[in-house]
Amino acid sequence: MHLRELTNLPTPDFAFDPNVPGACVTGVRPYREGTFRLNSERVSGRFIVHNYGHGGAGISLSWGCAAKVKDMVSQFLAVSPQTEVAVLGAGVMGLTAATMLLDLGLKVKIFADRKPVDTTSFKAGGQWAVSVVETAMNEQDLKAIIKTSYTTFKDSIGKGFGVSERPNYCLKPADGLDMVLNLLPCLMPARQRLDRLPFQNHTQPGFLYQTLLIEPPIFLPRLECDLKARGVTFVDKRFATKADIFATVPQKIIVNCTGMGAKKLWNDTKLVGVRGYLAMLPAQPNLQYLYSRNGYMFPRSDHVVIGGTTDWDKEDEDLNPAECKKLVNVIAAAFGQAAPVPMPMNHIDDPRNRRLVDPRLSVSD
Numbered sequence: 165m166h167l168r169e170l171t172n173l174p175t176p177d178f179a180f181d182p183n184v185p186g187a188c189v190t191g192v193r194p195y196r197e198g199t200f201r202l203n204s205e206r207v208s209g210r211f212i213v214h215n216y217g218h219g220g221a222g223i224s225l226s227w228g229c230a231a232k233v234k235d236m237v238s239q240f241l242a243v244s245p246q247t248e249v250a251v252l253g254a255g256v257m258g259l260t261a262a263t264m265l266l267d268l269g270l271k272v273k274i275f276a277d278r279k280p281v282d283t284t285s286f287k288a289g290g291q292w293a294v295s296v297v298e299t300a301m302n303e304q305d306l307k308a309i310i311k312t313s314y315t316t317f318k319d320s321i322g323k324g325f326g327v328s329e330r331p332n333y334c335l336k337p338a339d340g341l342d343m344v345l346n347l348l349p350c351l352m353p354a355r356q357r358l359d360r361l362p363f364q365n366h367t368q369p370g371f372l373y374q375t376l377l378i379e380p381p382i383f384l385p386r387l388e389c390d391l392k393a394r395g396v397t398f399v400d401k402r403f404a405t406k407a408d409i410f411a412t413v414p415q416k417i418i419v420n421c422t423g424m425g426a427k428k429l430w431n432d433t434k435l436v437g438v439r440g441y442l443a444m445l446p447a448q449p450n451l452q453y454l455y456s457r458n459g460y461m462f463p464r465s466d467h468v469v470i471g472g473t474t475d476w477d478k479e480d481e482d483l484n485p486a487e488c489k490k491l492v493n494v495i496a497a498a499f500g501q502a503a504p505v506p507m508p509m510n511h512i513d514d515p516r517n518r519r520l521v522d523p524r525l526s527v528s529d
């Protein structure tokens with residue numbers, strides 16, 4: 165695409181007070197070395213299905229993983245008929261798994277110490293992309309998970325789940341989208357090279373992707389509401405140990421969607437916390453694009469979300485208004501709206517995150 169074809173898209177208003185309540189958010193991505201865990205085991209007479217460790221891609225992979233959970237439970241039911249299932253965790257993995265398990269005719273009970281609105285899932289930025297996650301698994305299974313997830317989200321556009329199609333303008337190739345384009349070339353529109361990104365103060369070449377935006381503050385409450393309407397009960401419970409789970413949960417089938425909680429409960433040393441800060445600017449409905457450069461900006465209906473930091477091996481959720489302000493300034497500087505600032509910490513475009521993507525999966529134009 166040539167320079168003359170591109171007119172500038174609206175410039176965001178970067179006014180931001182990090183001390184306003186709710187302006188700064190901290191979340192911890194449940195990253196698992198090798199791959200997220202999606203398998204089953206039998207322990208103490210129970211059939212356990214594990215579904216955790218999706219790093220920075222839990223929202224994106226949720227429906228596909230839920231479909232696999234349903235398959236595993238369905239196979240177990242064929243040899244051991246049951247009427248009930250317990251789901252541990254009320255984040256996106258627990259809620260989507262519970263939704264699909266209802267289709268097997270099971271009575272579903274969800275146990276969690278955080279309600280959906282208090283989970284990491286609720287904090288996610290919401291781009292559909294397979295980012296900050298390792299996927300060393302059978303390629304056919306991975307393709308099926310990605311395809312089911314993407315198509316389920318796409319089919320839910322306009323149905324009150326907070327899903328919409330969005331262009332994402334990126335200064336550098338987006339690994340988490342290139343990986344999908346390479347594995348499943350027909351799933352989503354191909355990326356385009358641009359002579360420059362169509363924004364004020366931008367002169368460098370870049371890339372344009374067409375992806376989905378999933379707004380967790382709409383998506384999760386909608387799932388919760390639908391589950392309750394279908395008879396699912398939510399139990400407020402914190403499990404201290406695996407033994408505590410078996411002592412408390414009577415169901416023979418247990419689906420474990422405890423995210424970072426699985427590290428202690430299942431003694432999973434492969435789980436690593438990857439902390440991210442998000443700055444929540446007031447909503448700006450005139451911005452209908454996503455933007456990525458030393459971090460990202462996702463304009464949603466509740467806020468313009470600026471984020472993209474990745475602090476490895478960090479699990480605390482302490483707020484950090486100073487770092488959130490820096491995040492905003494980094495993006496604002498790119499638009500000529502603030503003095504240039506060096507990126508203060510690791511972020512999604514850092515080389516360390518590139519090891520997460522199989523180099524064979526890079527896309528050529």
Ligand SMILES: Cc1cc2nc3c(=O)[nH]c(=O)nc-3n(C[C@H](O)[C@H](O)[C@H](O)COP(=O)(O)OP(=O)(O)OC[C@H]3O[C@@H](n4cnc5c(N)ncnc54)[C@H](O)[C@@H]3O)c2cc1C
Nearest residue numbers: 191222224253254255257278285289290291403423425440
């Ligand atoms: C800053 C940030 C931005 C992100 N952006 C995106 C994005 O744009 N796109 C995307 O796809 N993903 C994104 N993610 C990743 C996504 O948020 C996670 O992968 C996803 O939330 C994981 O979901 P989960 O259900 O496994 O975990 P959680 O949402 O953390 O839910 C875990 C559930 O388990 C329960 N639990 C845990 N331990 C216990 C226990 N001991 N006892 C009882 N209950 C327990 C909790 O109460 C909770 O209900 C982002 C993450 C962060 C932090």
